[in-house]
Amino acid sequence: MANLTLVQAINLALTQEMEADDRVIILGEDVGKNGGVFRVTEGLQQRFGEDRVVDTPLAESGIIGTAIGLAIAGLRPVPEIQFEGFLGPAYDQIVNHAARYRTRSRGSVTVPLTIRVPVGGGIHAPELHSDSPEAIYAHTPGIKVVMPSSPYDAKGLLISAIRDPDPVIFFEPKRIYRAFREEVPEDEYTIPIGKAKVVESGTDITVISWGATVLQCVEAMDSLPDDLSVELIDLRTIYPIDADTIVESVQKTGRCVVACEAPKTASMAAEIATIIQERCFLHLKAPVQRVCGFDTVMPYYKLELEYLPDAKRIAEGVVQCAGY
């Protein structure tokens, strides 16, 4: 066991997968000598060489497009896109190619690819460095979308992603890259993609979140009345979504609040609310509450804390839903 930050846990997962499997290679902007702008890949090029940790030209479509070719030819590339705001240029390669090859070739061409991307706000970053586009990719058939909220989960989920036979977007909430440490086993372990985690068990109300917002939910619970029993679910995987865990919880509590950084409309919160109305309709005691980002452009950092759902807003949503 080691006490690691999220950055260190991801670095450990990459190290161990690269040691175990020479098909795993890392590519991206500044990932080599510089160790990535967040230092996630620090030391890996020194350890594994320039053939396996490759500084590419500055071109996101090129990074993902060539990673698709690498994967088709039998490797397990782990490209890094420096910030989620720069996924735009690679969108076509992800959605029209990585996601579709297995289907359109009827299984004869496959793309085992893990795209690592720092995501979300809260670090006083420049423009287009703070967005939450996970729903866009969850809406794309053929792509899995993962977002850990802790160092332990990050390691186990990343190893699962790298070993997955299909393309995975692995969103890393940059706000908690170094926010806290956690005991992380030295040994390799996996956390299954597609399974949520019940962080806290409760009976009165279900709170569902993912990524950095899970921490805001935990903080919110401190300010809630002691006699309100909250069940907190961390989605861990955005797609395929673990509907069973959600449904089991909400059938028990009859109330649900979904909290996330992404804009509210057509967000994963909307999908979760739909799953609940489909499968928990007769168990519901209150409308599902969404505590999300606003349907606006993510503001520059002077106003980002007004935009991001914090413990206070989440607690208000929980209290309103509980009192309905």
Next chain:
Amino acid sequence: MSSAKKNTVVYEARIEHVQILDEQGNLDAEQAKGTLTDAEVVELYEWMTICRHYDEIAFKLQRSGRMGTYPQNKGQEAGPAGAGLAIRKSSPDNWLVPCYRENIALFLNGLPMEKILLHWMGDERGNQIPDGVNILPISIPIGTHPLHAAGIAWALKYRRKDAVAVAFFGDGATSEGDVHEACNFAGALGLPCVFFCQNNFWAISVPRKRQTASETFAQKGLAYGHKCVQIDGNDIFASYKVMRDAIEFVKTQGRPVFIEAVTYRLGDHTTADDARRYRDEDELASWVSKDPLIRTRKHLEKKGLWDDAKQAALAARAKQHVDGVVKRAEGIEPPTVDDIFDYTFATLPEELEVQKRTLRTSGLGQAPEQERLRSTP
């Protein structure tokens, strides 16, 4: 920079145009030396004739409602034919990453001919590549697939395989950003990749001059550190020789090669297009005489390797062969609805299993425990 003198030339380049077999079927014997054998010329002529017939039959299939939109390859057979043979001969580990106007290169490298018809018949099984055939499915969006060729070339280099990846694309594709990125990655990372650009002068209705102010397409590779060459794209000797040499060059020199094959789309863009709306009839007529089939036949006749009897026999063989291909394409069992679901992921998520099982996307009826709740007040 400090030691460089002012006003010196820092870069100069020349682009070679290679033609070995001219329009009249005259062969430049010096350049042709050590390239195609007589048997190979006959093989490629036969393939080009079969593919021309394949195109005509495909056109008829579309017109009679037996197939969807189809892009004819007519007039552009020689470039992919010579290149395809060079790829096949150099290594079974080579990869072809095609657009949709290189059918002949794919067939020469082991793609069953019914696959392309199946694709245009709206059946994904047309993209299901047999094991051991290193070809990607034809690419419908323009210019996005050369990046996949660069990535495959990268994997070949990583695995130290003595092989290359070849990307085929058209003049219009060079305007796409992804072609720039593919060429740049291949150059900057020293990938064993050959870029084969078929300049057929038209991207649907937009002429070559509107795509670029460059004098040639070949020169575009210069900016990425590629070796660049332009060929007569209707000349099987040129396309064979230049591709053969390009493969050797990228393997030994660690630099990509960019080939511009100057050719012409004798047909419409696709069966859904009518080129008379935008294309001058005289221009088309001037290219009809440059048809690769005509010049190759003339060459064979001059060498005493071909005559009317052989032509008649070939025509009969082509018809019989393509009839068989059409039979296989049309005779395949219908796809099942399961196919829509089964290849989305290696293992289907639960929600997809439910959609597959019920063929419904509505929630009602999918939560039986709720139904029980409703019936017991």
